[in-house]
Amino acid sequence: MPVNILLVSNSADERQKIIEALSEFNLLTASSEEEVKQVFEEHEDIYLMLLDVDTSAFDGTKLLRFLKSDEKHKYLRTIVLSDCDQRGKAVEDLTLGIVDCKQKPLNFEFLRAKVRIQAEMIKCQETIRKQAQDQTMILETIFEQVPIGIGISLDEDSDLGGANKLFSYNPEFVRICERSKEELMNIGWNAITHPEDLAEETELFLSLMRGEINRYSLDKRIMIPDGSFKWVHIISVPLHFSETDGFHYAALMQDIDKEKRTYDMLMESERSKSVLLSNLQGMAYRCKYDRDWTMEFVSSGCGSLCGCRSESLLNNKEFSYNELIAPEYRERIWRDWEKALAAKKRFHHEYEIIDANGARKWVMEMGEGVFNEDGTVEALEGIIFDISDRKAMENKLR
Incomplete structure (x- = not known):
């Protein structure tokens, strides 16, 4: 018997990751309270719900109370997904049908095991009842x-x-x-x-x-x-x-x-x-292989190196990393990355950046490509160090 599972989250990225992790199950999705109610009207055989409560779009507790007030949903089980540990409220929340709480970042293998348990329970109960x-x-x-x-x-x-x-x-x-x-x-x-x-x-x-x-x-x-x-x-x-x-x-x-x-x-x-x-005395990063070097992750060293908050660089929110690179180095860096990736070798380059505060700095970048199974570049990962002091010392010794 296939078990219908409703995933409720207003994060499209989070929904996609969970859908891929739980591909063996029949997963329905909703991103708002109205969509949740509509799904339950269209499907009477939903017995398990994965509820992401880290959203301002709706009140998770209020939604559960509404559902549990209906006799049709008295057997509904809910697994809460949250950034914070929700287990301290276990006794109170169990009256709303919450059977488990999974803390983010999610371990999808662990989540899959928990869902399997609930799915097996539901299958057993339905088999016995019918x-x-x-x-x-x-x-x-x-x-x-x-x-x-x-x-x-x-x-x-x-x-x-x-x-x-x-x-x-x-x-x-x-x-x-x-x-x-x-x-x-x-x-x-x-x-x-x-x-x-x-x-x-x-x-x-x-x-x-x-x-x-x-x-x-x-x-x-x-x-x-x-x-x-x-x-x-x-x-x-x-x-x-x-x-x-x-x-x-x-x-x-x-x-x-x-x-x-x-x-x-x-x-x-x-x-x-x-x-x-x-x-780390530098900035670790993961970026896309594009002309902007679009950052997907930067470490806390971004502040001292680039003179800005990490959020400013992520997904080019305020500016791209390429804009920080001194103009005379941009084309050369792109060509050197092309050569390194074609040979699947590590990238190493020293160049100058102009940080968000206008300060010119020498940096050393070391990185490598992350490749998909078909050999295409998925991302670039590496680290960038501030070597301004070293460069100043080298100039004095000349």
């Missing part, structure tokens, strides 16, 4: 074969504490935890949860028990028998059995250890790169 007459066979098949760990508590006094003899685990849950069903039932949920994650989940679980929220999801660490841990994504929902008292719930688990560790490594790499660039 084929209720054969639910026993379907439930058993899903429970045993679905590639998501499922644990169901049948104990009337369910909690996260000790042993739970009435907890049922499917094969995938057992595989992820690397423990037998008997061991899982004997040691309980707390024992396999990393101590640093226990308080957060306990708070969410108690809110679930009190009926304050209808589900919760989080990334947590579970302890493996050898003393190590792995990252998993958990979704917990209450279960209501007819003629049965007590609190029952299901916990769905997916192994995201590889994606999480890759993401953490990427973030650490980005942090290290940011520290390096901020301390």
Whole structure:
């Protein structure tokens, strides 16, 4: 069953990147509150929404309240996309159907894994609802074969504490935890949860028990028998059995250890790169291969080198980098870049610029081309240093 997913963002660039990353899914798009309402009128089978809240075009919380006020959208799940960490509002937002929050810049592999989890959940729920007459066979098949760990508590006094003899685990849950069903039932949920994650989940679980929220999801660490841990994504929902008292719930688990560790490594790499660039005595850049040298990225060293804010150069907002190059060097630099790219060699050149404040400076540029698979130039990347002091010293020594 294809799952319709609605992507809501007023950033065309962000929408395109997400569409490409989630190409395996049936993605609908909207960029305004009016378009969102229109899409829901035209499609009644939308159960997952990716909502970019970093916009002044509409109020994301207000939009969710409007949708959840309609009985048709009570099963709508929402993944929030934001520049800032939204997890602190988890309990409040879960009442609006928010099941996850992804912080920008987005790790698209990680986002894809999260969407797959929600899509699998939606598929399971819809399959169960539409084929209720054969639910026993379907439930058993899903429970045993679905590639998501499922644990169901049948104990009337369910909690996260000790042993739970009435907890049922499917094969995938057992595989992820690397423990037998008997061991899982004997040691309980707390024992396999990393101590640093226990308080957060306990708070969410108690809110679930009190009926304050209808589900919760989080990334947590579970302890493996050898003393190590792995990252998993958990979704917990209450279960209501007819003629049965007590609190029952299901916990769905997916192994995201590889994606999480890759993401953490990427973030650490980005942090290290940011520290390096901020301390660099020059300007790192990425630009288009055009006559303006249209800048797509410049480091913070732009201020001291070019005498302007980075934003002034990006996409030629106020002026292009070519306008800063002293006129007598422009054609020579273009020809030297042509030669370097044709030979797929590194570019190295010393020339003069006239910064935004009118100061003339000697600079040294080192860069290289970034090529597509077909060999065409996608962009240029490199670094530009201020060598005015060196040039002044050379002139004195002549």
